[in-house]
Amino acid sequence: MNPPAQTDTTPAPRQWNTRALEKARRLKAIEGWLDNGVLKAERIVDALETLIQSGDRVALEGNNQKQADFLSRAFAKLDPARVHDVHLLISSISRPEHLTLFERGIARKVDFSFAGPQSLRVAQLLEDGQLEIGAIYTYIELYARMFIDLTPQVALVCAVQADRHGNLYTGPNTEDTPTIVEATAFRHGIVVAQVNEIVDELPRVDIPGSWVDVVVQADRPFAVEPLFTRDPRHIGELQILMAMMTIRGIYERYGVTALNHGIGFDTAAIELLLPTYGAAHGLKGKICTHWALNPHPTLIPAIESGWVESVHCFGSEVGMEDYIEARSDVFFTGRDGSLRSNRVLCQLAGQYGVDLFIGSTLQMDADANSSTVTLGRLAGFGGAPNMGHDPRGRRHSSAAWLSLMKNDGPNSAIGRGHKLVVQTAETFKKGGEPTIVDALDAIAVGKQSNMPIAPVMIYGDDVSHVVTEEGIAYLHAAEGVEERRAALSAVAGVTPVGMRADPAKTAELRRRGIVAYPEDLGIRRGEAKRSLLAARSIDDLVAWSGGLYQPPAKFRGW
Amino acid sequence: MNPPAQTDTTPAPRQWNTRALEKARRLKAIEGWLDNGVLKAERIVDALETLIQSGDRVALEGNNQKQADFLSRAFAKLDPARVHDVHLLISSISRPEHLTLFERGIARKVDFSFAGPQSLRVAQLLEDGQLEIGAIYTYIELYARMFIDLTPQVALVCAVQADRHGNLYTGPNTEDTPTIVEATAFRHGIVVAQVNEIVDELPRVDIPGSWVDVVVQADRPFAVEPLFTRDPRHIGELQILMAMMTIRGIYERYGVTALNHGIGFDTAAIELLLPTYGAAHGLKGKICTHWALNPHPTLIPAIESGWVESVHCFGSEVGMEDYIEARSDVFFTGRDGSLRSNRVLCQLAGQYGVDLFIGSTLQMDADANSSTVTLGRLAGFGGAPNMGHDPRGRRHSSAAWLSLMKNDGPNSAIGRGHKLVVQTAETFKKGGEPTIVDALDAIAVGKQSNMPIAPVMIYGDDVSHVVTEEGIAYLHAAEGVEERRAALSAVAGVTPVGMRADPAKTAELRRRGIVAYPEDLGIRRGEAKRSLLAARSIDDLVAWSGGLYQPPAKFRGW
CATH class of the missing domain: 3.40.1080.10 (Glutaconate Coenzyme A-transferase)
Structure with a gap:
């Protein structure tokens, strides 16, 4: 009980700097x-x-x-x-x-x-x-x-x-x-x-x-690696349709100004529609002004068109160096002119400082749990779980965050908003495999690898919206587990999960605004054309940049 | 639709380095x-x-x-x-x-x-x-x-x-x-x-x-400011009792090794019981080895007794400089020997890298929502919300985290653990005001100040355990809102909330391990004496440190 200095049988003093000595x-x-x-x-x-x-x-x-x-x-x-x-x-x-x-x-x-x-x-x-x-x-x-x-x-x-x-x-x-x-x-x-x-x-x-x-x-x-370069040539009309729905049905509806885009063609399509489709709807300055994002080449047209106030970056992107240096009002750069990226600080910004995360998934279950893990592969998580969850330590408000508030807890005076966590997926993969499934492969992989829990990338209870080529499920507005499932089924197409949708329930969900099909958002499917993309090739991106963007050789068509 | 370089009415080029020029x-x-x-x-x-x-x-x-x-x-x-x-x-x-x-x-x-x-x-x-x-x-x-x-x-x-x-x-x-x-x-x-x-x-x-x-x-x-210095003279027997319960009923039970302690006498008591009460129960090396913590002087006896592997710090503490420098195996120090603290990285560590947060509260409602905001004061939050919530971006497991896993979602194959978020409170404040109340002052303050939501510090649905001088409520194990309330009432003493406890329900909760009173944890209230504290004064802390700790003048009794 007494300090050791007061006892007379003190042991030999411990060495307290062994690490420094070693x-x-x-x-x-x-x-x-x-x-x-x-x-x-x-x-x-x-x-x-x-x-x-x-x-x-x-x-x-x-x-x-x-x-x-x-x-x-x-x-x-x-x-x-x-x-x-x-x-x-x-x-x-x-x-x-x-x-x-x-x-x-x-x-x-x-x-x-x-x-x-x-x-x-x-x-x-x-x-x-x-x-x-x-x-x-x-x-x-x-x-x-x-x-x-x-x-x-x-x-x-x-x-x-x-x-x-x-x-x-x-x-x-x-x-x-x-x-x-x-x-x-x-x-x-x-x-x-x-x-x-x-x-x-x-x-x-x-x-x-x-x-x-x-x-x-x-x-x-x-x-x-130039990991964040997406060639606009590979963006298809379904991705353009989903991007149109996302812009009108989510970004415009909630007034999303601060956001993060996950990697992929779905989000590249959104970036390339801002200066065209977004501008035509008068959204410039109202959405997508502040970003936590790697320097995506597909963001160049939006930057050049004056949409973007700032971009803080996790890392850089090969070929974007000169462009970034010449756009120092937008990017975080040092006295020397080059980018200062910082993965931890950008992840922090992406967790707590933005209102929306949107990412593509390879597989999603009926409850909107999703994963990029497939059988025989241990791919891991990357940054998605940190940005694709509702950060419950958040205490500041924004209009977008408050619009997802529910006072459904035991005490109606105690409420909080919710991050917009959006998952996008075409209902079927290129090979004809359904994306929306009854059981994630991640469950089997977790068991095979003796993991204590299944390696889920984004948990369904964190997801506020699912966007497919069929429409948007506003999961945050659904009441209870069964209605969430019904909303997701309604946009799951002819996957096994989608086949279970009840047309009467779907109609009700559309009336209540919990499901929206393109026509509910004023979008005609026939509008979703590649001509809407502000850039349709890497070459176009280079032109937008005034020659400042220098794509790596493998992306050059010339 | 075309890149501007291809149009012939390009406007005057925008200036892109206005910030640097300004x-x-x-x-x-x-x-x-x-x-x-x-x-x-x-x-x-x-x-x-x-x-x-x-x-x-x-x-x-x-x-x-x-x-x-x-x-x-x-x-x-x-x-x-x-x-x-x-x-x-x-x-x-x-x-x-x-x-x-x-x-x-x-x-x-x-x-x-x-x-x-x-x-x-x-x-x-x-x-x-x-x-x-x-x-x-x-x-x-x-x-x-x-x-x-x-x-x-x-x-x-x-x-x-x-x-x-x-x-x-x-x-x-x-x-x-x-x-x-x-x-x-x-x-x-x-x-x-x-x-x-x-x-x-x-x-x-x-x-x-x-x-x-x-x-x-x-x-x-x-x-x-020496904000994290707590004079052991002011630690009372109720705090010692609560510390004993926390050590046995939480730290020992879940095997908590990595943790953060909020500021205050409740946690100072725990720190001072480790080398005495904790050691007597054979817990050295089994709990409390890795810390995200400011250099609390009250941690000195535990460090000197060999309990502590590492401490990463948000900031420093006046008077602890020489002690830290002499204990470089434990603290993060530079080549020069002095501490390197970093609030952001320590908050990150406290959010994602530790299994337990424990903090005292001034006011708590029947659902375990808590706040330090009281009428007429806008005190704010500090670091507590970031560490006192369940970080839903966490994907790695630990035994402690997994022990709070519930598979009560719609899909039993998809589960995740939960951070231990512990709130401590004596049921009444010094002035005789109840700590556990029906409505937090924060609700009225939020309305008065036109805040969009009430300024809640820690939300009840993030809290896993509440410790009072009456006992521990294992809220994470309760089923449903009513049972959570019953568990909290059972440890709320003679506050209005505590008076509503139903003795039969309390007995059932104790049988099921959802509520524990000291005797349920093998603790006799009479044991909770100041003699258990490894240091009972600032002077004792100085002695433990071998004279390396140099308390600021206002803490010196000599």
Whole structure:
């Protein structure tokens, strides 16, 4: 009960700086491989073998855009007899060598958010017992744990440039780097940064040198994927119809000004209809003014037409650099002129600062639960769960948020609004498979992989609206589970779920405004033509940008 | 429909860098008052009058701990004929001059999170029509909007030191500064930093100089409040009883390892019981290992006893600096040895990375809605709403989180866990007023102030447990609204709500484990003695710390 200072049998004092000492010990061991403070590139495998110890938590920067690929390639070459059982923290398992780490026995356990391109291999390694999943996260949830119980011993990150003091310039693709580095550096972990080049003076400092331990110049510039580029040529008339309904039936109706668009052709169609269809309905300045969004090339026509006040970005997009720099009133840019993105802050903005999230789904059940997980694939969640839920910590109001208020709790004086969480889906996929199904594949995948709960991306009780090519279900206005299901069935077409719709109930729901078909919104299906798109090709986007947008080669038709 | 480049009546090209130009214009106008890049302190009023324009959004760093008080004092001296109708963004309205801005007509509108010490004056100014409230927020929600539609034209922040390049050292009280600066600097706003001193070399860089426009040396070190210091002398036996119940009935039962404690004596009691009562029950290493928490002095005995693996902090605490530096295995510290706090990242950790939030409330209704708002005061929310809700974007599991899972939705295969959101309250306040009431004062306050919804701090449907001196209501286990109310009534003592408890129903709830009285948890009320506290005074805390904790003068009894 008494303070130990007052007892006379005090044990030997505990050492309270073991982490800092261990860090110093490891760094000391690689000292000989440094040249003027910079690690010699040819020593990278030796250095990682010294800096990383078996059992360490290692945060490897690999997200859905930029990749610390020089470091990940070196990491995969370590001797598993020396370094094994590493616990990998990675937002996106994107590159083959990320899984080589497990095949070779260097890493054992992984906590991650997204595994799109490698999702089949993740499932296979899990089945073979070569990989153990800690958990699958939405991005910022993984970062949150880096400040609690998953602080990394080592972080492997990437930047564009470093100066002689270790200051880093991350440039347009700042993304996750500051967060990973902060979690590591301030808990006495070791921060290793690969850079494209080392210069005397940086355009600006994104991460101070006193947070960085080792800088190494990579053999080639870090890899980065143009993940958010959608070629308007591939936008079809059903997507245009859904976009028209979304603009009139949701954005106009609720006056949605601050929003996030998920990735895909459905949302690209909306972006490309603003300067045409949206303008024709007098909506400029009334909707879609403030965005939490990657710099989608398909937003260029809306920006050029004066629709967009501001865009805060999770990351950047290949080819958009010059355009962003020339539109600094709209984007967040530094003194050097280039974009400052920040995934955590943009996710925060997308969670708490905007009124609407809209995203496409690959599969949805009768209760509007949805998932992009399909059998045999462990794709993960990305950022959707964070933005596609009703943030119950929100306390500020907006007209859009208040319009979804229900006072159906036990006390009618205590109410709160609701985020607009919109899911879009064509009722059938290209291959003829229904999108709206009785049971999500995610349930079976969860069981197969021994997950404690099914890996649902967006939960139905968070979803306020579902848009299909048939119409809009205003789920937030439905009363009770059965009526929600009836509303969703009414827009589910000839899927098994849609076939159960009762025409009389559907008619009632349309009268009450809980279901709207295109004609209920003043939209003729025949209007939904590609000629409505402000840009119909990548070439058009380049023209809109005045030549500032420089699409990657694979998107060029010329 | 066509890109404008293809039309022949293109209007004059729009200027796309008006923000950057305006910033350059304003900075140019104060150039003559700079001395080697640093603003002369005697010119601060002139400079602010030039840098701030009427109608600007100005983010003033004033949180519940540190204050940019040199800048706020100067700000309040501006000529309202020159600068008026400013829109103030401030996390905590703490200082008298924050409201002088409104009395003098310099500022007009405010968005804020907390107004504890000034809450009466806020209410008065609002009634007098001198102040307009944009909205009241939980902290990170306000920051989120700084990246969307509330980007500041000017930010007034504070740091410990600057170097000649404008790099800032914020030291232990880093808190909100990096976030406010990022939102401002990268949208071409002007960042003005007051510093305690200007030095040749900083201990570490917290904010790069390329994000900062103007540095000024303040007349005295910035103000900072020891807000999280609780003198153990004021912890009473009811609080000790509640702490015992919380430890056994919640922390032990669910195996809570990662958590956040709200401010107050209730949670201080828990912290001080860990090394004594908690240890006697064999709980060391099993509960309370990872924290999102300010450096509470009352956590010192638990740290010294080896309970605590890590603490990530929102801010710092006056007097704890040397202790933190000497315990770097536990705290997040920089190369220089001092704490790196970060309010946004700690709020994120507290939202998504921990399993439990516990906080005290001043008033709670029969449905467990609670608020610290009382009549005539507009106190705001602080951080509680962000941490005191079930984060529905969470996708990772833990044993504690899963133990609150209910599969009571329409589809039993789709379930998710729930955060432990615990509210503590003695049934009566010191003055004899009941804490548990039929209608929250917040409802009347909301109406009086024309708020769109009542300013509820924590919503009852997010609350999983209520702890009073009578017992614990396990609300998450109750079935339906009526049973939740019955469970809460059963622990509401002789308040009006408690008087409605039906003894037969209470007995049933105790049998089913939905209500637990101390004896149901193996706790004798007579055990709840102050002798159980690991420290019974500030002096004891100093002794536990080996003299490293240096309490502010007002807490010293010697």
